[in-house]
Amino acid sequence: MRVRDSGMPEEEFWESLFDVPLILDRLGINHLGTGRFHDVAELGCGYGTFTVPIAQAITGKLYTFDIDPAMLVRTRERGQGLSIECQERDVVQHGFGVEVDAVLLFNILHCESPVDLLRHAAGALRPGGEVLIIHWQHGETPRGPSLDIRPRPKQIAEWATVAGLATASEPIDLPPWHYGMVCKHEG
16 A cells, blocks of 8 residues: 555655664664664665665664565665565555564654554564654655644654554654654553
8 A cells, every 4th residue: 555645756865854873873773782673674665765774783684565666676776785675565454474673664654544554563563672653843844745644743642552552752853854753562
């Protein structure tokens, strides 16, 4: 299922919209050797913008899912030699199909069924696992979904609760255009 108001701009422009090292540091992913995450699942690999540095930072395998074969091809090219498994899969319809320490939902919770997606993410977590979320700030940004479907942190926290996740962080500032949140499985 395609997420409403989605689509990818050119790779160079897309990558200019993120401070990837800052985002990974503030979400606690860039701590090499800490063992915080072994296996990670990512929904929507895009060009591999986050896939490759995350695969370099974790101690296990990164499973990345996308419905666009071209995005999977590009991510495979960029991630050669890393422990990355790219799968064409509609996670909204079929779940993740893996068990991991963290699930990444980056710029995707403007989908039509965010609670269902968060439930699938919770279902993929090992005990103590986390769902790491980033989304576009609510306001004028150079990209992102229309403001009427762009979730605010409070809305994501409410959806997470309904999905059986506990919000483990206040919104995290991820300049220049994003915020982040960390949720844990309550079970």
